[in-house]
Amino acid sequence: MDSDWLLSILERANRIASSSQLDDLLGQMLDLVIDVCEAKAAALCLFDCQAGEMVCRVVRGVENSQKLTGKRIKIERSLAGKTLAQRGPILIEDLDASQIDPIEIGLPDLKRALSIPLWLHDELFGVVQVFNFVNPEIQIVQLLGNRMASELDKALLIQASEQRSERFKALIDIIGRIGSSLDRDQILKMIIESARQLLNAEAGSLFLVDEVTGELVLHFATNIPPEQWPSVRVPPDKGIIGYVARTGETVLVPDTQKDDRYYSNVAQNVGFETRSILAVPLRTRQVYLGGERGSSEERIIGGLEALNKANGTFDAEDAVLLETFANQAATVFQIASLYANTEELFIDVVRAMTAAIDAKDPYTEGHSERVSDFAVAIARELDLKTELIYHIRIAGLLHDVGKIGISDNVLKKPGQLNMEEFEEIKKHPKIGERIMREVRMLQTELAGISQHHEWVDGTGYPSGLCGEGLSLTGRIIAVADVFDAITSDRPYRAAQPANMVLDHLRAETGSHFDRACVEALVRAFQNGMIRVQGEPL
Amino acid sequence: MDSDWLLSILERANRIASSSQLDDLLGQMLDLVIDVCEAKAAALCLFDCQAGEMVCRVVRGVENSQKLTGKRIKIERSLAGKTLAQRGPILIEDLDASQIDPIEIGLPDLKRALSIPLWLHDELFGVVQVFNFVNPEIQIVQLLGNRMASELDKALLIQASEQRSERFKALIDIIGRIGSSLDRDQILKMIIESARQLLNAEAGSLFLVDEVTGELVLHFATNIPPEQWPSVRVPPDKGIIGYVARTGETVLVPDTQKDDRYYSNVAQNVGFETRSILAVPLRTRQVYLGGERGSSEERIIGGLEALNKANGTFDAEDAVLLETFANQAATVFQIASLYANTEELFIDVVRAMTAAIDAKDPYTEGHSERVSDFAVAIARELDLKTELIYHIRIAGLLHDVGKIGISDNVLKKPGQLNMEEFEEIKKHPKIGERIMREVRMLQTELAGISQHHEWVDGTGYPSGLCGEGLSLTGRIIAVADVFDAITSDRPYRAAQPANMVLDHLRAETGSHFDRACVEALVRAFQNGMIRVQGEPL
CATH class of the missing domain: 3.30.450.40 (GAF domain)
Incomplete structure (x- = not known):
C-alpha cells in the first residue's frame, strides 16, 4: 500500500467529515470506501439492540439506494448478524454459496462481500459492508467505518440537543399562549x-x-x-x-x-x-x-x-x-381561578346590595338586575365592544344606588308622589354619582348612574343634558330603566304588556329616548333575548 | 513512510476522537503529533479574526502547559501570523536566527519549528505547531490538525446547542416564578x-x-x-x-x-x-x-x-x-394588573356603598371603614393568616350592610331608641346575613355580619350564641364595632377617650367580649396601629 495514496484518501475523508449534512457525509464516505476497494456497492447498517435488528442507514452503488434507508434486517443468519457475532471482519468470496442471507440490496451477481463491525465507546455500533470489490482493503475500510460511526455519534448528540432546544422553545411558546388567558375552560x-x-x-x-x-x-x-x-x-x-x-x-x-x-x-x-x-x-x-x-x-x-x-x-x-x-x-x-373568584365576588356583592336597595320597596324588587340585563341586551344589539358591555352591566346594576340616600317615606310611599316628594326622589342620580365618585375603576359607569333620567331633548333630570352631553351609557340605561318600570306593577297602575311599552318608547324617541337604543331594545325583545317581569319562564 | 505505521496512527487518532471530552481529545491528539514527529512539544492555536489575534487552545510537552491556554499572540511577526499569511506550512530550522517571534511556550533551546495552517469550511481556522522535532511529518500533522479542527467545530456546535437548551430551561423556570405572582411591584x-x-x-x-x-x-x-x-x-x-x-x-x-x-x-x-x-x-x-x-x-x-x-x-x-x-x-x-383592578374595584365599591349606608346617620359616618381597620389590627395582633385577615377586612366593611333594611325613622332617630325601635334595629345582623347569603365567595364573612352583636356569655343578639358557636370573625368584629361606637359621638352622649373605652372593654371580657380580641386591640392601640375618630392625624 502506498502511503501517499493512503494519505490522500484520509485527507479526502477529513474534507468529507467537515460537512454538517450527515446524510451527505455518510454517503460520500461510502463512495470513498467504494473507490478504495474498487467495489460496486457499499452499505452502512446500524445495530438496534432493543429490536435485535440491523437498520440500513445508507447504501451506495445500487439503483434506488435511498429506498433501502431504514430497511430492517433480522440478526440471525444475516451477514451483519454473523459479523456482530464474530466481532471481527468477514470476507466472503461467493455470497451465493455461503448460506448467508445478504442485505437485499438488489445488486446483480452478488459475489464478494466484506463486512466489518464498528465499535463506539466500546460498544458494537453497526457494520460497514462492501460488495463485489477488487481490493479488500480491510484496514482502510475499518478506519473509514469508525470515522462514520464517530461522526454519526456526534451528529446524533447535536440533533438530540437541538431537539431539546426546540421542545423548550415550543414549551415557552405554549406557556405564553396559555398564560394569556383568564378563561378556565x-x-x-x-x-x-x-x-x-x-x-x-x-x-x-x-x-x-x-x-x-x-x-x-x-x-x-x-x-x-x-x-x-x-x-x-x-x-x-x-x-x-x-x-x-x-x-x-x-x-x-x-x-x-x-x-x-x-x-x-x-x-x-x-x-x-x-x-x-x-x-x-x-x-x-x-x-x-x-x-x-x-x-x-x-x-x-x-x-x-x-x-x-x-x-x-x-x-x-x-x-x-x-x-x-x-x-x-x-x-x-390557579391564577385564572383567583381572578374569576374576585370577579364573581364583585358582581355578586353589587348584585346583593342593589337587590337589597330595590327590595326596600316591594314594587321595585329585582329592578336593578333586570335593568342591567336589558341594558346589556341593548348594548349587544348595538354591537358595542365587550369591555364597554361589561361596564354597562355594572352601570345597570348600580344605576339606582343613590336610593340609599332617599328617605323611606318617599321610597316606599304606596301612592303617587307629591311635588315635594318627587323633587326628593329626583336627587337619586346625583346621590348615586356622589357615592361612586371616588371609585377609580368605575369612571365609565358614572354616566350611567347620573344620566339615567335625562331625556334626549334636554327635558330630563337632574342636569337637563342633551345631544353630545348625554353619554351612550346614560341613553342605554334610560331606555332599559323605563322599559322595566312600565312593564312592572306600580302602586298607582298595573304592569303594561311589553309590546305596548315598546310602542310607547318608539313614540317618544327623539324627544325622550334615543332612537338607536329603543330600536335595539325592540330587536332584542323580538329575538327573545330579554324577558319582562311576570312573563312565564 | 510505512503504511502500517500510518494506519496504526490513524486508528489511534480515531480512538482519541471518540472522546466526548474536548480538552482531553485535543491534548491526546497533540501527544500523537509529538509521537509522530518525535518532537519535544506541540501547540494548537486558533485564529480570532475579530481581534486579529491567535489564541492558544492547547499546548503539550512543556511544563505548566495549562497556563498557556488562552494566551493571545499578535498576528504580526509571529510564527502563527506568518503561517496564516503564507496559507501553507512553514518549517524553520533555527527559530532563534529566523527573526520570528515564537509562541513563548517556555521550551529551552527552541530550534526547529513546524507551523501548519488549518482550514475549516474553506476558512482559516488556526495553526498547529510542532517544536524541536526529529521527523517533520508535515502531511500527517496536517491530517491530525484538520481532524482537531473538525472535532473542535463539532464540539462547539454541541456546546452552543446545549447552552441554548440551558438558557431556554432557565427561561421556563423564570417565567414560572414570575407567573406565580400577582403583585405588580x-x-x-x-x-x-x-x-x-x-x-x-x-x-x-x-x-x-x-x-x-x-x-x-x-x-x-x-x-x-x-x-x-x-x-x-x-x-x-x-x-x-x-x-x-x-x-x-x-x-x-x-x-x-x-x-x-x-x-x-x-x-x-x-x-x-x-x-x-x-x-x-x-x-x-x-x-x-x-x-x-x-x-x-x-x-x-x-x-x-x-x-x-x-x-x-x-x-x-x-x-x-x-x-x-x-x-x-x-x-x-398585564394579568396582575387586571387582577389588581378587579380587586380594587370590589373593595372600593363595597367601601363606597357601606359608607353611603353609614352616612344616612351623620353620627355613624365612616363607621364601617373604621370597624374594618380596627378588626384588621386585632387580627394582625392575633397573628392570623393573611387570607383570613383579608376576609376580616371585608366582613368589617360589610358588618352593618343589613341597615339597608332598617327604616330611616329608627336609623336616624336623634335621641335614645324606645323598646320597639331597638327591637327593629336588632334585626340588622340577620338582614345583613340574608342580603349576602347568596354570595358564594363571601361565606367566611357571613359570621362577621350576623354575629357582631353576640356576646361571649350568650346574652347578645340576634341568636344568643356563645362558646364554640361564636366564630372568631364574629368576636373580632364585635370588639371593633363597640370600640368605634363608644369612641364616637352619639346623639345621647359624647365620644369617650380610647383609654377609658379599652378599660371598659377589658372589664367586660368573659361576659361580653372575647379576652384575646380585647387584649389584641389594646396592644394595637398601644403600638399606634389604630387611630380613633376625632384624634388628630
Whole structure:
C-alpha cells in the first residue's frame, strides 16, 4: 500500500467529515470506501439492540439506494448478524454459496462481500459492508467505518440537543399562549391539546380534584366524547391518575396491561385502547397575591395524562417536559381561578346590595338586575365592544344606588308622589354619582348612574343634558330603566304588556329616548333575548 | 513512510476522537503529533479574526502547559501570523536566527519549528505547531490538525446547542416564578433581575409608559438608587427606550457612544457608564378574559434594557431570548394588573356603598371603614393568616350592610331608641346575613355580619350564641364595632377617650367580649396601629 495514496484518501475523508449534512457525509464516505476497494456497492447498517435488528442507514452503488434507508434486517443468519457475532471482519468470496442471507440490496451477481463491525465507546455500533470489490482493503475500510460511526455519534448528540432546544422553545411558546388567558375552560382545553402536541401522544386527558368528594373528575379528553366527561369520576385511591394526584409523583407506564394501578373501567367504557400512559400531577405553585393578601397555598389540583406515544414510547425526557409544563399550566389555571373568584365576588356583592336597595320597596324588587340585563341586551344589539358591555352591566346594576340616600317615606310611599316628594326622589342620580365618585375603576359607569333620567331633548333630570352631553351609557340605561318600570306593577297602575311599552318608547324617541337604543331594545325583545317581569319562564 | 505505521496512527487518532471530552481529545491528539514527529512539544492555536489575534487552545510537552491556554499572540511577526499569511506550512530550522517571534511556550533551546495552517469550511481556522522535532511529518500533522479542527467545530456546535437548551430551561423556570405572582411591584423586580441574570448583563432597567404623558418612567434599575427612579422620565420621542416603546422594535447598541438615539442625560446623572445596550419592548399579549368580557388589547406597556454584557457583547441570540422573555413577562404583568383592578374595584365599591349606608346617620359616618381597620389590627395582633385577615377586612366593611333594611325613622332617630325601635334595629345582623347569603365567595364573612352583636356569655343578639358557636370573625368584629361606637359621638352622649373605652372593654371580657380580641386591640392601640375618630392625624 502506498502511503501517499493512503494519505490522500484520509485527507479526502477529513474534507468529507467537515460537512454538517450527515446524510451527505455518510454517503460520500461510502463512495470513498467504494473507490478504495474498487467495489460496486457499499452499505452502512446500524445495530438496534432493543429490536435485535440491523437498520440500513445508507447504501451506495445500487439503483434506488435511498429506498433501502431504514430497511430492517433480522440478526440471525444475516451477514451483519454473523459479523456482530464474530466481532471481527468477514470476507466472503461467493455470497451465493455461503448460506448467508445478504442485505437485499438488489445488486446483480452478488459475489464478494466484506463486512466489518464498528465499535463506539466500546460498544458494537453497526457494520460497514462492501460488495463485489477488487481490493479488500480491510484496514482502510475499518478506519473509514469508525470515522462514520464517530461522526454519526456526534451528529446524533447535536440533533438530540437541538431537539431539546426546540421542545423548550415550543414549551415557552405554549406557556405564553396559555398564560394569556383568564378563561378556565379555555385554559384546560389548551393544556390538554398542548400536552398532546408536545409529547406526540395519540390522546390526552385532564382530571381535576373534586374538592368535596376528593374524586378525580374528567374535565377534558381528546379520546372521549365531551358529553361523557362529567361521568368519568375516578376515586382518589384508584387508578394511575388517583395515584398521581394523591402522591404528587409522575407515573410512566410503558404497558398498561402490566400495571395494576391501571383503572380500566374508563377505557372500557369509551372503546379507546390505552397502551401506554405518562401521567403527571397538576400542581399549582404558591401564588403571591401581594400586600396584605399574602400567598395562596401550593397544592395538587388534578392530573394530566398523555396516552400512547405515536412512533415510540414515552421516556424520561418526556416525563420532565410534561412535569414542567403541568406545573406552569396548573399555576396559570390557579391564577385564572383567583381572578374569576374576585370577579364573581364583585358582581355578586353589587348584585346583593342593589337587590337589597330595590327590595326596600316591594314594587321595585329585582329592578336593578333586570335593568342591567336589558341594558346589556341593548348594548349587544348595538354591537358595542365587550369591555364597554361589561361596564354597562355594572352601570345597570348600580344605576339606582343613590336610593340609599332617599328617605323611606318617599321610597316606599304606596301612592303617587307629591311635588315635594318627587323633587326628593329626583336627587337619586346625583346621590348615586356622589357615592361612586371616588371609585377609580368605575369612571365609565358614572354616566350611567347620573344620566339615567335625562331625556334626549334636554327635558330630563337632574342636569337637563342633551345631544353630545348625554353619554351612550346614560341613553342605554334610560331606555332599559323605563322599559322595566312600565312593564312592572306600580302602586298607582298595573304592569303594561311589553309590546305596548315598546310602542310607547318608539313614540317618544327623539324627544325622550334615543332612537338607536329603543330600536335595539325592540330587536332584542323580538329575538327573545330579554324577558319582562311576570312573563312565564 | 510505512503504511502500517500510518494506519496504526490513524486508528489511534480515531480512538482519541471518540472522546466526548474536548480538552482531553485535543491534548491526546497533540501527544500523537509529538509521537509522530518525535518532537519535544506541540501547540494548537486558533485564529480570532475579530481581534486579529491567535489564541492558544492547547499546548503539550512543556511544563505548566495549562497556563498557556488562552494566551493571545499578535498576528504580526509571529510564527502563527506568518503561517496564516503564507496559507501553507512553514518549517524553520533555527527559530532563534529566523527573526520570528515564537509562541513563548517556555521550551529551552527552541530550534526547529513546524507551523501548519488549518482550514475549516474553506476558512482559516488556526495553526498547529510542532517544536524541536526529529521527523517533520508535515502531511500527517496536517491530517491530525484538520481532524482537531473538525472535532473542535463539532464540539462547539454541541456546546452552543446545549447552552441554548440551558438558557431556554432557565427561561421556563423564570417565567414560572414570575407567573406565580400577582403583585405588580414584585413582578417588575423579578423581571429586571431575571433579565440581567439571563443575559449576564452588568445592569438592567425597566421603564413603563405613563398613560397620561406618554413618557417612559423608570420603574426599576439595578444601577440607580431607588429614590431617583421616579425622576427618570424619558420623553416618548427621545432615547433608545423611547424608540423601542414607540416602534415596538428591539434595539441592540454595541457602542452607545456611536448611537445618536442614546439619551445620556440619565446615565450622566447617575454616574454609571453604559457601554452597550440591548433594549426590547414590553408588549402584552391580548388577554382573553372569558365569556362576555372578551379580550384585552395587545399593547406596549414599556421597555426593558440590559446594559453592558459582562465578558462580551450582546448578540442576536440574546436579543431573541430577551424579546421572548419580555413578551411573557409583560403579559404576566398585564394579568396582575387586571387582577389588581378587579380587586380594587370590589373593595372600593363595597367601601363606597357601606359608607353611603353609614352616612344616612351623620353620627355613624365612616363607621364601617373604621370597624374594618380596627378588626384588621386585632387580627394582625392575633397573628392570623393573611387570607383570613383579608376576609376580616371585608366582613368589617360589610358588618352593618343589613341597615339597608332598617327604616330611616329608627336609623336616624336623634335621641335614645324606645323598646320597639331597638327591637327593629336588632334585626340588622340577620338582614345583613340574608342580603349576602347568596354570595358564594363571601361565606367566611357571613359570621362577621350576623354575629357582631353576640356576646361571649350568650346574652347578645340576634341568636344568643356563645362558646364554640361564636366564630372568631364574629368576636373580632364585635370588639371593633363597640370600640368605634363608644369612641364616637352619639346623639345621647359624647365620644369617650380610647383609654377609658379599652378599660371598659377589658372589664367586660368573659361576659361580653372575647379576652384575646380585647387584649389584641389594646396592644394595637398601644403600638399606634389604630387611630380613633376625632384624634388628630
